[in-house]
Amino acid sequence: MREKAYFHLPGLFEFYELYRMFLPLFREHREYFYDWCEIGSIYGAPADCIWGGGRAGFGENDPEEVLELMQEYGISDRLTFSNSLLRQEHLSDRKCNALCRLLERYRKPQNGVIIYSELLLEYLKEQYPGLYFVSSTTKVLTDFTQFEEEIRRKDFRYVVPDFRLNKAFDKLNTLSQAEKDKVEFLCNECCWFGCRDRKACYETVSRKNLGENCPEHHCKAPEGERGYLFSKAMENPGFIGINDIRDIYLPMGFSNFKIEGRGLGSALILEFLLYYMTRPEYQIHVREKIYLDSMLDLF
Structure with missing residues (x-):
């Protein structure tokens, strides 16, 4: 049984101000939070990174300030460089290379890159050997055999399967402990379980990050127009909830859980932090410390 759940949180550059307030609480008031949870990493990418993938157009905070905050609290930074359509000419991009050099400079703890492109993977392994790599959920690994093959690759420290493999317990339980340690489950995906366009949706984001003029991807999911709820x-x-983590996944030997939400608002990210990490009796304390006061008007 794994004793700790390590959460990999969204918004490294997107939600700097929220984490600047949350992380001191997590350190100084550990009694507010479940003793079985820790922060494994915080991931994201600045808005104008052509290597970026997953989400486009978010993340404006200064990289130096962001990384200094993470270093202060001993948290691993991850760059979301999961663009699936990169070509050789994109590898020389100055901004993305500068970010990788910056992450490699801050080595305690080790920082990483979430990645899709094999071309980019080989380039980063050679140029920035101090970084570790995470196989992105944007690969949409729904076939368990392909997922197993990905786990067995030495290139990756973690592999994020498609959320539709989250409850394949009979197959998941056949993995060795070393393989289980590499699995990072995406917990709170809102995408329609029957979606067949997930890869096309991610490719549209990749094209946007490359600056290509491409049509919008229109979600065909039932009630998809309502956005994330x-x-x-x-x-x-x-969906993987806190009871699932404590009662099923940790006893099975899994310990890594990813929370999505880079393209959402900070209020919703706070709700994720409250739900997954904060004891119910202390959730009001966290809200009060971060934003809630007696003079706050909602409307």
């Missing part, structure tokens, strides 16, 4: 994500067959 945490309540809807909780009804998803692939």
Whole structure:
């Protein structure tokens, strides 16, 4: 049984101000939070990175300030460089290379890159050997055999399967402990469980990050026009809640859990932090420390 759940949180550059307030609480008031949870990493990418993938157009905070904050609290930074359509000429991009050099400079703890492109992987292994690599969920690994092959690759420290493999317990339990340690489950996906366009959706984001003029991807999921709703994500067959983590995944030997949300608002990210990490009796204390006061008007 794994004793700790390590959460990999969204918004390294996107939600700097929220983490600047949350991380001191997590350190100084550890009694507010479940003793079985830790922060494994915080991931993201500045808005104008052509290597970026997953989400486009978010993340404006200064990289130096961001990394200094993470170093202060001993948290691993991850760059979301999961663009699936990179070509050789993109590898020389100055901004993305500068970010990799910056991450490699801050080595305690070790920082990483979430990645899709094999071309980029080989380039980063050679140029920035101090970084570790995470196989991105944007690969949409729904076939368990392909997922196993990905886990067995030495290139990756972690592999994020498609959320539709989250409850394949019979197959997941056949993995060795070393393989289980590499699995990072995406917990709170709101995407329709029956979606067949997930890869095309990610490719549209990749094209946008490359500056290509491409049509918008229109989600065909039932009620997809409503956008992300945490309540809807909780009804998803692939949803992993706190009881699932404590009662099923940790006893099975899994310990890494990814929370999505880079393209959402900071208020919703706070709700994720409250739900997954904060003891119910202390959630009001966290809200009060971060934003809630007696003079706050909602409307």
